[in-house]
Amino acid sequence: MAQFSAAANTLVRMSRRGSRHEARAALAYLARRHTVATNASLAEVLGVSRPDPVPKLMRRFARWLTEREDVRQRHMLLVEQFRL
Secondary structure (H helix, E strand, O other): OHHHHHHHHHHHHOOOOOOOOHHHHHHHHHHHHHOOOOHHHHHHHHOOOOOOHHHHHHHHHHHHHHHOHHHHHHHHHHHHHOOO
């Protein structure tokens, strides 16, 4: 989880609360898939007031992975960088 906390700080600074920024969705997707982080703990890191939006962010990123080549490429870079 420490790996993701450092990355989270950088990624969350890139986007505002309520933003549809890809970084927020990527963080939710990767953290839930590769750590034991809960929706509640991710909500705090992402700066949302409740854990409810976290699954929506994950679904959004999963959809982008199927629809967008640029997102798939960045996803693979993150997976390689963090050795997931």
